[in-house]
Amino acid sequence: MSTMAIDKAGPRRKVKYGSMSRDRAWALRWSYFFLVLFAIFFLTPPLYMVITSLKSSAEISAATNPWWVFHPTLANYVELLTSNQFLRFFWNSTIVSLVVVIVTMLISIPAAFALARMKFWGSTTLATGVFLTYLVPDSLLFIPLFKMLALVQDLTGITLLNRWYVLLFVYPTLTVPFCTWIMIGYFASIPKELDEAAIIDGASWLQTLTRIFIPVALPGLIAATIFAFTVSWAQFLYPLVFTTSIDQLVLPVGITTTLIKGDVFNWGQIMTGALLGAAPPLIIYAFLMDYYIAGLTAGATKG
Amino acid sequence: MADVVVEHGRVARTASAHKRTGLHNALKRKSTVAFFLTLPLILLIALFVLYPALFSIHLATLNKSMQKFVGFGNFTFLFKRETFWMVVKQSCIFAVTAVFFKALIGFIVAHFVHNIPAKGQRKWRGMLLVPWVIPPAMSTLAWLWLFDPSYSAFNYTLSFFGIGPINWLGDAAWARFSVILVNVWYGAPFFLIMYLAALKSVPDQLYEAAAIDGANWWQKIWYVTLPMMRNIIAITTLFSLIVTFANFDIVRILTSGGPLDQTQIFATYAFRVGIESNDIPLGASVSLFMVPILAVAAIFILRDVNKRGNES
Numbered sequence: 001m002s003t004m005a006i007d008k009a010g011p012r013r014k015v016k017y018g019s020m021s022r023d024r025a026w027a028l029r030w031s032y033f034f035l036v037l038f039a040i041f042f043l044t045p046p047l048y049m050v051i052t053s054l055k056s057s058a059e060i061s062a063a064t065n066p067w068w069v070f071h072p073t074l075a076n077y078v079e080l081l082t083s084n085q086f087l088r089f090f091w092n093s094t095i096v097s098l099v100v101v102i103v104t105m106l107i108s109i110p111a112a113f114a115l116a117r118m119k120f121w122g123s124t125t126l127a128t129g130v131f132l133t134y135l136v137p138d139s140l141l142f143i144p145l146f147k148m149l150a151l152v153q154d155l156t157g158i159t160l161l162n163r164w165y166v167l168l169f170v171y172p173t174l175t176v177p178f179c180t181w182i183m184i185g186y187f188a189s190i191p192k193e194l195d196e197a198a199i200i201d202g203a204s205w206l207q208t209l210t211r212i213f214i215p216v217a218l219p220g221l222i223a224a225t226i227f228a229f230t231v232s233w234a235q236f237l238y239p240l241v242f243t244t245s246i247d248q249l250v251l252p253v254g255i256t257t258t259l260i261k262g263d264v265f266n267w268g269q270i271m272t273g274a275l276l277g278a279a280p281p282l283i284i285y286a287f288l289m290d291y292y293i294a295g296l297t298a299g300a301t302k303g
Numbered sequence: 304m305a306d307v308v309v310e311h312g313r314v315a316r317t318a319s320a321h322k323r324t325g326l327h328n329a330l331k332r333k334s335t336v337a338f339f340l341t342l343p344l345i346l347l348i349a350l351f352v353l354y355p356a357l358f359s360i361h362l363a364t365l366n367k368s369m370q371k372f373v374g375f376g377n378f379t380f381l382f383k384r385e386t387f388w389m390v391v392k393q394s395c396i397f398a399v400t401a402v403f404f405k406a407l408i409g410f411i412v413a414h415f416v417h418n419i420p421a422k423g424q425r426k427w428r429g430m431l432l433v434p435w436v437i438p439p440a441m442s443t444l445a446w447l448w449l450f451d452p453s454y455s456a457f458n459y460t461l462s463f464f465g466i467g468p469i470n471w472l473g474d475a476a477w478a479r480f481s482v483i484l485v486n487v488w489y490g491a492p493f494f495l496i497m498y499l500a501a502l503k504s505v506p507d508q509l510y511e512a513a514a515i516d517g518a519n520w521w522q523k524i525w526y527v528t529l530p531m532m533r534n535i536i537a538i539t540t541l542f543s544l545i546v547t548f549a550n551f552d553i554v555r556i557l558t559s560g561g562p563l564d565q566t567q568i569f570a571t572y573a574f575r576v577g578i579e580s581n582d583i584p585l586g587a588s589v590s591l592f593m594v595p596i597l598a599v600a601a602i603f604i605l606r607d608v609n610k611r612g613n614e615s
Contacts, residue, residue, distance in 0.1 A: 031418040035427055038412050042434050042492065045445035048456060052448060066456035111344035118337040126341065128605065133352050135542075135601045137549030139570030140593055143577045143586045144355035144362055173351045180344060205336050234438030236552045237570070241578055252440035256556060267448050274441040285436045289429055292436070296493065297500045 046278075052271040053077070060267055076272035086273065088247055089254035092164045093277075096250055097232040100171040104228040108176050109221070112183030113209045117195065127184060134177035138237050145170060146241050164248045167239060171232045178231075179224040182298045186220030187213055223295030226288060230281045251277040362587040369584060377588040386564050387572075391592070393479070394568040398548040401486040405547075406540055408487065409494020416495070417502045428499065435492040443556040446485045447472075450557070475565040478558050482566050485553050490546075494539055501535040502528070538607045541600045548596060569593050 052060065054072045064070060080086045114120070115127050149160045160166045190213060198208045214221065239253045246258060255273040259266060285292050366373045381387040416427050434442060449456050450471035458468045471481050509527050518526065529536075551570035554560065560567035560575060567575070569589060577586015 027418060031415040035412070035415050035419070035431075038408070038415070039427070039430055042431050042488065045442055045449060045488070046433060046437060048449060049445045060454065063454055066454065066459050107343040107347060110340035114337040114340035118333055118340075120334045120337045123337070126345070129348065130344070131605065131608070132601060133348050135545055135597070135604065136352055136356070137545065137570075137593075137597070139549045139551045139573065140590050140597070141352065141355045141359070143573060143583055143590055144359035145351070146578065147362060147583055147587075148355055148358060170351060172347055176344065176347055205333070230436070230438075234440065236438070236440040236555075237574075240555075241574070252438055256440060256444065267451075267454075270444055271448060274444045278437040278441040281436050281438060282433070285432075289425075289432075293428075293432070293496055296435075296496055 046275075049271045049275045049278075052268055053275050055268050057266060057268055076268045077276075080269060080272050080276065085246060085258065086254070086276075089249055089251045090276070092249065092254075093233060093251040094280075096164060096167045096171065097229050099168050100175060100232040101225055101228045103168065103172050104175040104179050105221075105225065107172065108180040108183055108224065109214065110209065112180045112187055113213055115180070116184045116187035118205070127181075130177050130180050130184075133173070134181055138174060138235070141173070142237055142241050145238075149242065161242055162244050162248055164243060164250065166242050167232075167235075167250065170238050170242070171235060174235065175228040175231050179228055182224055182227075182295060183217065183220055185298055186217040190216050219291060219294065220298070222288065222291045223298065226284055226292050227295045229284065233281055359587045359591060362584050363591055365584045367582050367584060373584075377585050380585070381588060381592075386567070387589070389564060390567050390569060390572045390589075393566060394548060396479070397483060397486070397550075397554075397566075397568050398544055401483045401490065401547050402540060402543050404483070404487045405490040405494050405543060406536070408491040409498050409539075412491070412495050413498035413502055416499055428496070431495055432492045434489050435496075439489055439552040440556060442489065443485060443553050446481075446488075447557055450481055472558050473562055475562055478562060478566045482554050482557055485557060486547060486550065489553065490543060493543065497535055497539045498532065501532040505531045534607055538604055541604045541607070545597055545600050545604075548600075549593060 048067075051067065051069055053076050054069045054074070056071065056073050056075060059069075059071055111130075115123055115130075146161075149166060152158065153160055160169075194212055194216070195208045198212050203211065234252065235250075236252045236256075239250045240257075243249055243253065246254070249257065251273075255270065255277055259270045259273055362369070363377055364372055364374055366376065412431060416424055416431070419427065452458075452468075452470060452473060455468070455471065457471065461467075461469065469477055472478050505528060509531070510523055513523050513527050548568075549570055550568065551574065554566055554568055554571045555574070558566045560571045564572075569592060573586045573589040576589055577583050
């Protein structure tokens with residue numbers, strides 16, 4: 001009885017083993033098949049941007065095969081990169097994003113340090129508050145902010161609306177909460193012995209922050225910086241509401257409002273502008289993908 | 304609590320080792336330092352988030368010229384407008400459908416990426432995350448061009464299959480579909496990354512044990528993967544629900560709420576009423592309607608995040 005069972009088990013197990021690896025090979029093939037399908041879905045719009053940006057207006061309005069470029073030309077790029085208006089948008093976007101990144105870091109790093117290490121009255125409430133602020137969307141606050149800025153202008157005579165620098169005040173509300181939140185996580189994961197040793201050696205709180213916390217949590221810092229930059233670069237609602245004059249616009253608003261002109265076929269230029277506008281985040285992503293993804297996943301996990 | 308006591312003790316010891324100042328002084332110094340470190344953050348949140356939020360409630364009770372207090376006048380006015388109820392309906396359909404498909408596609412693609420050899424995963428992950436990296440205002444322009452009525456690349460392609468030209472953004476039903484499609488395209492990669500990270504954290508032994516017990520692939524997903532990923536699925540979905548519900552860019556660029564306000568959602572409607580028609584109080588009232596739904600989602604997220612923090 002027992003020998004029969006063994007006899008039976010032997011070959012059957014072998015057969016099953018073979019079918020399992022064949023199953024796995026098929027699963028792999030299907031995985032690749034569907035991945036290709038999804039990659040086509042995900043990459044069609046950016047590729048289509050590239051294709052259209054290489055076409056002349058004549059080729060676009062001739063309505064030939066939209067998926068192919070018959071007479072590639074860089075005319076759109078040349079035209080945009082030599083247009084003062086477009087360069088102005090680019091410059092506005094760059095300066096706003098860079099200043100916002102610096103301001104965000106200056107606010108969120110010290111705050112995250114205090115919230116992660118110095119337990120003080122109300123620190124847990126404040127940490128929760130920071131997280132809740134991160135969940136407040138821009139579309140909830142743009143109307144009161146608009147009115148608030150108008151009131152400030154009336155009361156003090158300082159012109160804030162329709163100036164690019166107004167964005168320096170409002171963008172940090174979108175970047176600081178998240179950056180503080182992920183920096184709290186990174187700082188909290190640093191072993192306590194490290195800063196205890198520093199304090200015993202006579203370092204002040206500020207020295208502990210600059211000499212130990214910032215160097216050790218550098219990957220988190222890079223992730224937070226990338227996040228702050230991408231958010232300020234991509235922000236569309238606030239600049240649309242707060243700025244209107246052409247020389248005060250940032251890229252996303254500038255492209256959507258000035259390049260779309262009714263029935264003129266300047267889609268080639270629009271796509272070129274959109275592509276150039278998408279380039280800085282894409283380049284950063286290409287080089288720092290791992291930090292980008294670390295920042296993305298850190299948001300939903302606490303440390 | 305124990306933490307606080309230990310820390311106080313340590314600070315006191317180091318301080319007294321250096322100079323003979325009392326425990327009281329050291330404590331005072333530490334909380335003062337902490338206060339100054341968090342002060343910019345507190346000011347920013349108070350001035351540019353908390354105050355506008357409260358100001359918005361105040362604004363919602365004024366009349367159009369903002370001279371007179373009208374109480375709930377704006378709200379009762381909105382309740383009587385058919386357009387407003389359409390916006391409520393459309394926002395809910397938009398958010399729920401888009402989040403559902405984002406989560407579904409993210410879950411499926413995450414499995415495919417997880418299935419292939421680890422060597423190639425990085426490359427695929429990098430490619431599939433591209434929609435999330437491009438600023439939504441820019442990528443929506445590409446979609447707008449793909450949907451273009453007379454030169455549409457989609458209609459060109461579909462014509463080979465004998466499918467007549469579709470008025471992607473002009474027909475109400477198709478416009479709703481298009482707006483959701485673009486949102487799914489933009490948001491699915493986020494779910495993919497989150498789920499992929501979660502999949503990687505499920506121990507292999509669990510699947511081996513399930514395989515020994517004779518579980519098929521569906522049972523493995525239902526009894527092993529889903530329970531292990533429950534928390535991350537909940538957080539991601541709720542978070543995406545907030546972002547999608549409050550979405551502005553995609554609808555604004557694609558349809559501006561048209562045709563005939565059929566694709567208008569809260570954010571774009573608030574913009575139309577509050578900024579374009581210059582009725583700030585009414586616009587503020589419209590955006591305040593987002594608060595209850597956002598608040599419920601936020602409370603659940605907070606609970607889940609805290610739970611997650613306690614587990615680890």
